[in-house]
Amino acid sequence: MDALEEAILKSGSAAYVAFGSSQDADMRYLTRFSTTDPIVYIKKPGEQGTVVVSQMEYERARRESTASVMTRSEAGLFEIQEEEKDRWRALARMIAGLVHGGVLVSPHFPYALAKELSTLVEVRIDRAALVTMRGRKSEWEIGMIRQVQVAVEEAMQTGITMIRKAGIRGGLLSRGAVPLTSGMVRAAMHQILLRRGCTPADTIVACGEETAFPHIRGEGALRADEPIVIDIFPRDDQTGYYSDMSRTVCRGEPAPEIREMFWAVSEAQDLAEARILPGVTGEEVYRAVVDFFSELGYGTGNSGFVHNLGHGVGLEVHEAPSLGPSGEVLVQGNVVTNEPGLYLPGTGGVRLENIGVIEEGGFITMTRFPRELVP
Amino acid sequence: MDALEEAILKSGSAAYVAFGSSQDADMRYLTRFSTTDPIVYIKKPGEQGTVVVSQMEYERARRESTASVMTRSEAGLFEIQEEEKDRWRALARMIAGLVHGGVLVSPHFPYALAKELSTLVEVRIDRAALVTMRGRKSEWEIGMIRQVQVAVEEAMQTGITMIRKAGIRGGLLSRGAVPLTSGMVRAAMHQILLRRGCTPADTIVACGEETAFPHIRGEGALRADEPIVIDIFPRDDQTGYYSDMSRTVCRGEPAPEIREMFWAVSEAQDLAEARILPGVTGEEVYRAVVDFFSELGYGTGNSGFVHNLGHGVGLEVHEAPSLGPSGEVLVQGNVVTNEPGLYLPGTGGVRLENIGVIEEGGFITMTRFPRELVP
Numbered sequence: 001m002d003a004l005e006e007a008i009l010k011s012g013s014a015a016y017v018a019f020g021s022s023q024d025a026d027m028r029y030l031t032r033f034s035t036t037d038p039i040v041y042i043k044k045p046g047e048q049g050t051v052v053v054s055q056m057e058y059e060r061a062r063r064e065s066t067a068s069v070m071t072r073s074e075a076g077l078f079e080i081q082e083e084e085k086d087r088w089r090a091l092a093r094m095i096a097g098l099v100h101g102g103v104l105v106s107p108h109f110p111y112a113l114a115k116e117l118s119t120l121v122e123v124r125i126d127r128a129a130l131v132t133m134r135g136r137k138s139e140w141e142i143g144m145i146r147q148v149q150v151a152v153e154e155a156m157q158t159g160i161t162m163i164r165k166a167g168i169r170g171g172l173l174s175r176g177a178v179p180l181t182s183g184m185v186r187a188a189m190h191q192i193l194l195r196r197g198c199t200p201a202d203t204i205v206a207c208g209e210e211t212a213f214p215h216i217r218g219e220g221a222l223r224a225d226e227p228i229v230i231d232i233f234p235r236d237d238q239t240g241y242y243s244d245m246s247r248t249v250c251r252g253e254p255a256p257e258i259r260e261m262f263w264a265v266s267e268a269q270d271l272a273e274a275r276i277l278p279g280v281t282g283e284e285v286y287r288a289v290v291d292f293f294s295e296l297g298y299g300t301g302n303s304g305f306v307h308n309l310g311h312g313v314g315l316e317v318h319e320a321p322s323l324g325p326s327g328e329v330l331v332q333g334n335v336v337t338n339e340p341g342l343y344l345p346g347t348g349g350v351r352l353e354n355i356g357v358i359e360e361g362g363f364i365t366m367t368r369f370p371r372e373l374v375p
Numbered sequence: 376m377d378a379l380e381e382a383i384l385k386s387g388s389a390a391y392v393a394f395g396s397s398q399d400a401d402m403r404y405l406t407r408f409s410t411t412d413p414i415v416y417i418k419k420p421g422e423q424g425t426v427v428v429s430q431m432e433y434e435r436a437r438r439e440s441t442a443s444v445m446t447r448s449e450a451g452l453f454e455i456q457e458e459e460k461d462r463w464r465a466l467a468r469m470i471a472g473l474v475h476g477g478v479l480v481s482p483h484f485p486y487a488l489a490k491e492l493s494t495l496v497e498v499r500i501d502r503a504a505l506v507t508m509r510g511r512k513s514e515w516e517i518g519m520i521r522q523v524q525v526a527v528e529e530a531m532q533t534g535i536t537m538i539r540k541a542g543i544r545g546g547l548l549s550r551g552a553v554p555l556t557s558g559m560v561r562a563a564m565h566q567i568l569l570r571r572g573c574t575p576a577d578t579i580v581a582c583g584e585e586t587a588f589p590h591i592r593g594e595g596a597l598r599a600d601e602p603i604v605i606d607i608f609p610r611d612d613q614t615g616y617y618s619d620m621s622r623t624v625c626r627g628e629p630a631p632e633i634r635e636m637f638w639a640v641s642e643a644q645d646l647a648e649a650r651i652l653p654g655v656t657g658e659e660v661y662r663a664v665v666d667f668f669s670e671l672g673y674g675t676g677n678s679g680f681v682h683n684l685g686h687g688v689g690l691e692v693h694e695a696p697s698l699g700p701s702g703e704v705l706v707q708g709n710v711v712t713n714e715p716g717l718y719l720p721g722t723g724g725v726r727l728e729n730i731g732v733i734e735e736g737g738f739i740t741m742t743r744f745p746r747e748l749v750p
Contacts, residue, residue: 023398034577035590036693056681059588059720088482107463111489112482112500125487190569195562199574202409202612213434215410237577306431318411345434 005045007104007129014101016043016126019091019113025315026106028240029134033065040075040091041067042098052077052094092116106130131320135312136333142357144236145313145335146366148243149355151196152232153369155189156247159205159230162188163251164375168224173251179221182207186218189232198234201317204246205230211248211349214307214341224252227348227373233317242317244337245367246353249375261342261350262373264296268340269352269371272309272323276338276356276363282327285309289340303344310337313355334358338365380420382479382504389476391418391501394466394488400690401481403615404509408440415450415466416442417473427452427469467491481505506695510687511708517732519611520688520710521741523618524730526571527607528744530564531622534580534605537563538626539750543599548626554596557582560605561593568609576692579606579621586623586724589682589716599627602723602748608692617692619712620742621728624750636717636725637748639671643715644727644746647684647698651713651731651738657702660684664715678719685712688730709733713740 008016018041022028030041031051039057043049049067052075061069072078077094084090091113095103102122105114109125117123137145166173166180173180182205193200206218208226222228231246248262268289275285286309290300298304308324313335321328323336330336339353354367383391393416397403405416406426414432418424424442427450436444447453452469459465466488470478477497480489484500492498512520541548541555548555557580568575581593583601597603606621623637643664650660661684665675673679683699688710696703698711705711714728729742 036577055677056589060590105486107485107487109486110482111480111484111486111498112502114486114489115500123486125490127487187570191566194565194569199576201574202411214431215435302430 003129003133004043004126007126008043008045011104011124011126012102013104013122013124014044015099015103016130017041017095017099017103017105017109017117019110022240024108025134025240025319026108026130028315029130031065031067033061033067034240035061040095042095044099050098052098086116088112088116092120096120134314135320136331137314137335137357138333141241141314142333142335144239144241145243145355148198148234148236148241149245149366151193151198152234152243152245153367154196155192155200155232155234156230156245156369158192159185159189160247160249160375163222163228163249166222166251168252171224173222173224181221182218185222185230189230193232193234197237199237200232200234203230203232203234208348209346212303212343212345212347214343214349214351222251225254226250226252227254227258227350229349229351231351231353235317240315242313242315243355243366244313244317244339244353245355245369246339246341246351247369247371248350248352248373250373252374254373255347257344257347258350259373261344264293264298265340265342265350265352266371268292269338269354272338272340273354273356273363273365276323276330276336276358278330278332278358278360281329282310282321282323282336283325284327285330286323286325286327293340293342298342304342305340306343307339307341310339310353312336330358332358332360336363338363378504378508379418379501382501383418383420386479386499386501387477388479388497388499389419390474390478391505392416392470392474392478392480392484392492394485397615399483400509400615400694401483401505403690404505406440406442408436408442409615410436415470417470419474425473427473461491463487463491467495471495509689510695511706512689512710512732513708516616516689517708517710519614519616520618520730523573523609523611523616524620524741526568526573527609527618527620528742529571530567530575530607530609531605531620531744533567534560534564535622535624535750538597538603538624541597541626543627546599548597548599556596557593560597564605564607568607572612573609574612575607575609578608579604583723584721587678587718587720587722589718589724589726597626600629601625601627602629602633602725604724604726606726606728610692615690617688617690618730618741619688619692619714619728620730620744621714621716621726622744622746623725623727623748625748627749629748630722632719632722633725634748636719639668639673640715640717640725640727641746643667644713644729647713647715648729648731648738648740651698651705651711651733653705653707653733653735656704657685657696657698657711658700659702660705661698661700661702668715668717673717679717680715681718682714682716685714687711705733707733707735711738713738 040052211229233244310323312319341351343349356365415427586604608619685698687694716726718724731740
C-alpha cells in the first residue's frame with residue numbers, strides 16, 4: 001500500500017479526489033496525463049485511480065494515462081446537469097455519486113468545489129501524504145530529471161562558450177560587429193533545449209548590478225569584468241519533469257569582491273554537499289551554510305545569502321523538500337538543488353546551483369559541469 | 376470602479392484576496408508579475424492592489440508588478456509564524472490582519488487557506504466578476520494577443536511549406552533522403568516561435584488516423600494523401616498571453632471524405648464568423664454550427680463535431696467565454712477562437728481554427744492565414 005492509500009484509510013475517507021489540469025503537478029503525477037482542461041481524479045484504496053474526462057479526450061486518456069478512464073457521461077454528469085446548472089454543485093454531486101463516502105483532498109483543492117462537496121460528504125485535507133510520495137523519486141523519475149539535466153548542461157556549455165569567446169569593445173562583450181546581449185545568449189541556449197525536447201521558461205542571463213537580485217531575468221548588452229549569472233530550469237515536454245542549474249561567469253577581470261564571493265559560494269556548496277544526508281533536516285544544512293557565510297561577514301537580510309539553500313525538483317521546479325529555515329527531514333529519493341548564493345546590491349551576485357539525489361550514503365550530485373568564474 | 380471593486384462591495388467584503396504563483400492566470404492578470412513561488416494579493420475597493428512577496432522578490436516586484444508591494448516581514452508573517460507553525464493558519468492570520476473584514480476569493484482559491492480564513496473572517500466566492508473582467512480584453516491585451524498570432528502564422532507558414540515542398544517516397548513524405556516527421560515540422564515551427572519570444576506547448580502535428588482525435592500530439596513519419604492537422608498555441612514569454620490557430624493540410628490527393636469534411640468545416644467557420652456578435656450567446660453560435668453539420672449527416676457524439684466551436688484566449692489558452700453547449704452571452708472585447716472540426720475514427724479529422732475580437736459590429740478575425748487543404 002502506498003502513502004496515499006494509507007492516508008485515505010487513516011483519515012477515514014473513502015477516496016482521494018483531485019481536480020485540475022495537468023498544469024497541476026499533483027494531477028500530472030497521479031495520472032501521467034497531459035491536458036489543458038480540468039479533469040477529475042478519484043482514487044480508492046486497493047483500486048487503480050480513475051480519471052473522468054470529456055468524450056473527446058477518452059481515447060487519448062486511455063492511451064496516455066496510467067489511470068483508468070471514464071467519460072463525464074459515464075460518470076453521470078450530464079444527467080446531473082439537467083437538474084443542476086451550477087458547475088461546482090454539479091461536479092460535487094458527480095463526485096459524491098462515484099465515491100460513496102468521505103473524500104480526502106489536497107490543500108490546493110478548489111474552494112468552491114470543496115464547499116459544495118462538504119454539503120454532501122466529509123471533506124478532509126491531506127497535508128503530507130502526496131507531498132511525501134512526490135518527494136521520494138522513483139528510479140524512472142530520477143532518470144527523467146537526469147535527462148533534462150543533460151540538456152541543461154549542453155545549453156549552459158553553449159551559453160558560456162559564447163561569453164568566453166566574445167570580444168570586448170568599450171567595456172561591452174561583442175560577437176562580430178554587434179554587442180553580445182543577454183537575449184542572444186538566452187536564444188542560443190533555448191535552441192539547444194528545444195532540440196532536446198525541453199521547454200525553457202524565464203531563463204536568467206543577468207549581468208552586473210542586475211545579478212544582485214536573484215530572480216531578475218536580465219536584458220541588454222553583457223559587459224566585461226562583471227558577473228554574469230545564468231540560471232536554466234526547463235521542463236521536458238513529454239514527461240513534465242524539470243531540472244535546474246546556475247553558474248556565474250565573467251569575461252575579463254572580476255572585481256575582488258566578486259572573486260571573494262565566488263570562493264565563498266563554492267566552499268559553501270561543497271560544505272552543503274557533504275552534509276545533505278537522509279535523516280538530516282533541510283533546516284540543518286541551510287543553517288550550516290548561514291553560519292559559514294556569517295563567519296565571513298555575510299548576512300541573510302537584504303544582502304548576503306538572501307534565499308534558501310535549495311529545493312526539491314520534479315514536476316514542479318520548486319517543490320518539497322526545502323533546504324531553508326523551515327526545511328523538513330530529508331529522505332532517500334529526494335531530488336534537491338544545492339544552490340548557495342551571495343548578493344550585494346550595487347555590486348552584484350554569485351550563485352552556483354547543482355542538482356542531485358539523496359541516496360543512503362549521501363548526496364549524489366548529477367551536475368557534472370565545472371565551476372569557473374573566468375572560464 | 377471596475378467589476379471587481381463592485382463585486383467586493385456588493386458581497387459585503389472588505390477585500391478580494393488571491394493566492395498563487397503567476398502560473399495562476401488570475402494572479403498574473405491582477406499583478407502583471409511573473410513568479411514561480413506563490414504570493415498573496417489583496418485588493419480593497421478604492422485602493423491599488425497589494426502583493427505580499429518574500430524579501431528576495433521585493434525589488435523585482437517593485438520594478439515589474441502593477442500592484443504595490445509589501446514584504447512578508449512588513450505583513451507580519453514572521454511574528455505570526457513564531458506562534459503558529461502551520462503554514463495555512465499563519466497565512467490566514469496574516470491576511471485577516473491586513474484586511475480587517477470579510478474576503479472575496481476565486482472559486483479556485485486553495486481550500487486549506489479558505490478553511491483557515493473562515494475561522495477568522497467571512498469568506499465569499501466570486502463566480503463572475505473576475506471572469507467577466509478577464510473576458511473583456513483591453514486594447515493593450517488585444518495587441519499582445521495579435522503579436523503572438525503574428526508569430527504563430529509565421530510558424531504555420533514554415534510548417535506548411537515543409538509539407539508542401541516534401542518529396543513522396545513509398546507513401547511517406549520525405550525531406551532529402553530522410554522521411555519528414557511530425558517532430559521535424561514541430562521543431563522548425565518551435566524555432567520560429569522562440570525567436571519571436573514565445574514558448575510553445577504541446578503543438579500538434581498529427582497525420583492520418585491520429586487526426587481523428589483532436590488532442591493527439593502526433594508523432595513519426597508524415598504520410599502522403601492523408602490529412603495533417605497542425606495546431607499551435609504558444610505563450611508570449613514576457614506578457615503571458617496566448618494565441619491559438621489550427622490548419623489542416625494534405626500533400627498529395629486527399630480522400631473524398633476528407634475533401635467533403637474540409638468543405639463542410641470551411642463553410643461552418645464562415646457561418647460562425649457571421650453569427651458571432653455582442654449580445655448573442657456562445658451557445659447560439661455553437662448550435663448553428665451543430666445544426667449545419669447535422670444537415671450534412673455529421674453528429675456530435677463519438678464522431679463528427681466532437682468539441683466546442685471555440686473558447687476565449689488570453690492568459691489561459693482556454694478561458695471564458697465558451698462557444699459551446701453552455702456558452703454565455705458574448706460581449707465586446709472578448710477574444711475567442713472560431714474552430715469547427717469534424718472527426719471520423721478510422722478515417723481522420725479536419726480542423727480550421729481562427730482567432731478574433733468581438734467588436735460592436737461583429738467578429739473581427741485576426742487570423743490572416745489562408746485555408747487550403749492542398750497548399
